[in-house]
Amino acid sequence: MTENHQVSVNRYKNMKYNRCGKSGLLLPAISLGLWHNFGFADNFNNSREIIRTAFDSGITYFDLANNYGPPPGSAEEVFGTILRKDFSAYRDEMVIATKAGYLMWEGPYGEWGSRKYLIASLDQSLKRMGLDYVDIFYSHRFDPETPVEETMMALDHIVRSGKALYAGISNYSPEQTEKAIRILKELGTPCLLHQSRYSMLDRKVESGLLDVIGSGGLGFVAFSPLAQGVLSDRYLKGIPSDSRAAKAHFLKPSFITPELISVIGKLNELALQRGQTLAQMAIAWLLRDERVTSVIIGVSSASQLAGNIRALENISFTGNELEKIMALVTTVSFNPRG
Numbered sequence: 001m002t003e004n005h006q007v008s009v010n011r012y013k014n015m016k017y018n019r020c021g022k023s024g025l026l027l028p029a030i031s032l033g034l035w036h037n038f039g040f041a042d043n044f045n046n047s048r049e050i051i052r053t054a055f056d057s058g059i060t061y062f063d064l065a066n067n068y069g070p071p072p073g074s075a076e077e078v079f080g081t082i083l084r085k086d087f088s089a090y091r092d093e094m095v096i097a098t099k100a101g102y103l104m105w106e107g108p109y110g111e112w113g114s115r116k117y118l119i120a121s122l123d124q125s126l127k128r129m130g131l132d133y134v135d136i137f138y139s140h141r142f143d144p145e146t147p148v149e150e151t152m153m154a155l156d157h158i159v160r161s162g163k164a165l166y167a168g169i170s171n172y173s174p175e176q177t178e179k180a181i182r183i184l185k186e187l188g189t190p191c192l193l194h195q196s197r198y199s200m201l202d203r204k205v206e207s208g209l210l211d212v213i214g215s216g217g218l219g220f221v222a223f224s225p226l227a228q229g230v231l232s233d234r235y236l237k238g239i240p241s242d243s244r245a246a247k248a249h250f251l252k253p254s255f256i257t258p259e260l261i262s263v264i265g266k267l268n269e270l271a272l273q274r275g276q277t278l279a280q281m282a283i284a285w286l287l288r289d290e291r292v293t294s295v296i297i298g299v300s301s302a303s304q305l306a307g308n309i310r311a312l313e314n315i316s317f318t319g320n321e322l323e324k325i326m327a328l329v330t331t332v333s334f335n336p337r338g
């Protein structure tokens with residue numbers, strides 16, 4: 001790896017940019033998430049190569065959270081180091097997002113949705129990344145014990161203070177989302193977007209959430225589009241020792257059942273008939289729906305990233321292909337927390 005990275009002059013040639021709801025912000029159809037593979041426990045040069053490949057491919061949106069690592073916080077530090085080394089001249093070409101909601105530090109103020117936690121957490125995130133502001137700050141999960149008004153007032157304050165340019169929410173139910181949208185609108189800081197899990201294997205957002213998001217004028221970004229790697233050829237011949245199922249605790253080997261793999265094998269054949277890999281077809285399947293602003297992928301290598309981006313070459317499906325996919329995915333259940 002060279003120490004001096006020259007960014008590609010062609011970086012905006014092949015990426016598609018979608019308007020985020022009714023806002024002024026455009027997001028790349030494919031974004032990069034740093035949940036895995038960017039902690040101190042991971043290989044720094046590999047992480048750096050992934051970010052370089054992403055930026056050179058037109059990926060402008062980088063998705064972080066306070067707790068990404070391991071250890072928690074280290075993904076933000078690693079990302080900050082890569083920014084300083086390779087992209088200090090390119091901050092204005094990036095949309096950098098972080099979140100707070102899950103456990104980050106000991107005691108009563110280290111998780112959930114209080115003003116105390118959210119504001120302190122963002123200050124910590126900014127220090128770790130070496131930034132003055134993030135582009136998007138999310139409430140990472142709804143807090144049933146804190147008045148949603150307090151959480152939204154904290155987001156409004158954060159945006160007005162200039163520490164974030166936009167506010168977002170993640171993992172809120174349709175009813176919680178409706179409330180959040182209304183309160184933020186009243187406060188004068190519109191909710192930019194909602195981030196939720198969505199893939200062929202987890203279509204819960206189709207039962208109400210996408211409608212609420214659409215009528216609220218929000219953007220929608222889908223995470224874990226490959227069901228953490230299951231929607232690819234990764235597990236067709238067993239569980240490789242370097243895979244997420246073998247290494248990380250959010251995807252357990254016991255989730256990869258023979259029934260699931262039988263369906264994955266058939267989806268893989270369908271993808272090959274379309275001239276795509278299964279990973280590409282899984283991403284394309286999400287992007288065919290115009291309600292999906294961006295799909296946030298995770299990758300463990302730059303080559304996975306380069307392959308996945310080529311999903312954009314074909315995001316249209318015939319009715320027959322869509323029916324075949326539905327007929328297959330509705331025969332299995334797969335729903336790990338992540």
Ligand SMILES: NC(=O)c1ccc[n+]([C@@H]2O[C@H](COP(=O)([O-])OP(=O)(O)OC[C@H]3O[C@@H](n4cnc5c(N)ncnc54)[C@H](OP(=O)(O)O)[C@@H]3O)[C@@H](O)[C@H]2O)c1
Pocket residue numbers: 032033034035036063064140170171195196222223224225226227228229230232233234242243244245279296297298299300301304305307308338
């Ligand atoms: N808001 C939330 O609560 C929340 C929750 C989860 C995630 N997210 C966001 O969404 C992002 C993406 O989530 P995710 O990492 O679960 O996404 P994903 O794209 O479903 O899974 C990524 C994993 O799939 C495997 N993979 C990727 N491309 C592949 C290919 N071409 N062939 C074979 N395997 C491939 C890799 O695992 P291997 O290690 O096996 O190679 C990779 O790390 C996160 O980084 C985070 O930013 C947000």
